[in-house]
Amino acid sequence: MSVIVFVEANKGLIKKNGIEGVVYGKRTASPVVAIVCGEASADQLVQLGEYGADKVLHVNQAVTAPSAVDIMSQAAEQENAKWIIFPFDNTGRAIAPRLSARLKAGLVSGALGVPEADGTIKKNVFSGKAIAAVTIQTDQKIIAFSPNSVGLQRIGGSATVETYSPVIKSSSINNIETRQLEGDIPLPEADLVVSAGRGMKGPENWGMVEALAKSLGAATACSRPVADAHWRPHHEHVGQTGVAIRPNLYIAIGISGAIQHLAGVNQSKVIVVVNNDPEAPFFKAADYGVVGDAFQILPRLIDAVKKFKSSQN
Amino acid sequence: MNILVCISKVPDTTSKIAFTDNNTRFDSSNVQYIVNPSDEWYALVRALELKEQLGTGKVSIITVGLAEDDAIIRKALAIGADDAIRINALPADSFFVASQIAEYAKTQDYKLVLTGKETIDYNNAEVGGMVAELLGWEFITPANKLDVESDKVRVESELGGEILVLEAPMPVVISAAKGMADQRIPNMRGIMAARTKPITVVEPFNVAPLVAIQKFEMPPAKAGVKLVDPENMEELVRLLHDEAKVI
C-alpha cells in the first residue's frame, strides 16, 4: 500500500510545495511515489529521493488540472495507493476534490500535519480560529496539506526515476493568454510577506512598503479596504475574503487587526505588527510589536534590514 | 441562460467560535448566520450581473440544509436571485453536499454552476470540484473574473504569480473568488420581493459521507507580544534572525 504525491513542475523547476508533499508522504507511509507533472531537470527529479521519494514517475509535459485528475487516478491504480497527497494550494484545490469524487476516496483539505496515531487528521476550520480532527471513512485516502505544515527536510535517500505516460483525455479548457502578476514574488507561496493597511494613508506612500519587501525578499500584501480603494491590486488582499496565507514571517504595517483580516493571516509562523495605536487589536495576535508612526519606523527598519543583509554576505 | 449558484450558511465573521458535547459539535447558540461571503459577494452578484447583461435566463440558488436555513436563502433572494432550491438535509460532508447538488442539476438545464471559493467555516474548497466531476463538466478555480460570450466562458484565474486567461465551453462549474464582483446591499424592494419568491424543497437521496469530524480543539495560544523600541529597529532585525529564525 503506497503513498503517491502530486508534484507540480513548471518551466524546469519543481515547486517547493511538491517537495514538501514528498516529505509529508514519507511521514505518512511507504513506499512513496512522487508523480511529477511538468518539465523538470533530471537532477531535480533524482533529488526528490533525498526528501523521501522511493520512486519518481515523471510526466514530461505541461499538465493542466483536468489532465492531472486523469494522471493521478491512473497512478493511484498502478501503484495501489492507499494515500494520495496534494498541497492545499490553488492547483491542489483544482484537482484533489475531482479525484475524491472520481475515486470515491475521502478527502481532507488543509491538513496541518500527518495523520495522528488514532487515525485522525487535523485541519484548520473557522479560518484558523479552531482545529478539527477528521477521519477518512474510505480505505483510499486523499490529503491536501497546508503548505509549510511539515516543512522541507532532507533524509538522504535515493529514488528511481521513470518516465510516465498515462492516458490523458484532452481538456476543453483553453489557456488563451498568460499575464505576469505585479510583484516579483507570488503572495500565496511567499515565505516572507510585508503587508500594509489604511494606516499608510494613501497609495503614494507604498514606496516604503515595497522597499521594505524588496530588502527582505518578501511579497507585498494589503488589507481589504486598501484593495477596495484601488490603492493596491486585488490579488494582494489578504484575509477571510481574500487570500489566506501562512508565511514564516508576516509584517503588518498600519493594519488594525480586524477579525476578518486575522482569519487570513493568523497561521503565519511569526507576526510583526507596526501600529501607532498601542490598543490596536493586532498586537494580541503578534509575536513582535512596534508601537509608533509607520512613517518614521519604516525608513529605520529598511536601513536595519539592509545593514543586516550586507553583513550576511 | 440559467445559472445555479451554490450558497452555504456560515457563522457571521465576528462570531465567537465555541464547541459543545465534549468538543464534538459547533456551539451555534448566539451565533448569527450569513451567506458565505464568496458565495454572496462574488458568485451570486456576478451571476446577477451576467443575467442583466444577457437580458435572459434566471439565477437560481441552491443550498443543502435544514428549514432553519430559509433565513439566509431569503437574504440571497433579496439580493436578486429569482428562486431557490433547498435540499432538505444536514450537510454531512463535501461529497454528500456535492452529490445532492449534482443530482439536482442533472434534472435542469443550467449552463453555469457557480460556487464560492471556499466556506469560512470548514475551509474545504471541495464542493465545486466534486460537483464538476459528478456532472462530468469542466471545473475552473479560482475565477477572479468571469465573462460569458455566446456558448463560452472566459475566466481570469490567478495561479502562482500569473493570471491565466481561460476559455471553456459551457456547461461548466466555476469557483468564484475575489475580484469577480462587488458586494451588493439588498434594498427594501428586494427584501419585500424576496418574501414571495419560491423556495423549492427537495428531499435528499442517499449518499454515504466520505469523511467525519471527530472532535474540535482551539489552536495553541500565542505567547504574547514582545514590544520592540521603535527607535531601535536593529533590535527587531536581530530578534527576527536570532530568536525567531525567520530571516
Ligand SMILES: Cc1cc2nc3c(=O)[nH]c(=O)nc-3n(C[C@H](O)[C@H](O)[C@H](O)COP(=O)(O)OP(=O)(O)OC[C@H]3O[C@@H](n4cnc5c(N)ncnc54)[C@H](O)[C@@H]3O)c2cc1C
Ligand atoms: C464579512 C467581512 C469580511 C471581511 N474580509 C476582510 C478581509 O479578507 N481582509 C481584510 O483585511 N479585511 C476584511 N474585512 C474588513 C475588516 O473588518 C476591517 O475593516 C479591515 O481589515 C480594516 O483594514 P485596516 O486595518 O487597513 O484599516 P483600519 O481599521 O482603518 O486600521 C488602520 C490602522 O492603522 C493604524 N495607523 C494609522 N496611522 C498610522 C501610522 N501613521 N503608523 C502606524 N499605524 C497607523 C491605526 O491605528 C489602525 O489600527 C472584512 C469585513 C467584513 C464585514
Ligand SMILES: Nc1ncnc2c1ncn2[C@@H]1O[C@H](COP(=O)(O)O)[C@@H](O)[C@H]1O
Ligand atoms: N451546504 C451547502 N449547500 C450548497 N452549497 C454549498 C454548501 N456547502 C458548500 N457549498 C458551496 O461550495 C463552496 C465551497 O464550499 P466548501 O467546499 O465547503 O469550502 C461554497 O462556497 C458554496 O458555494
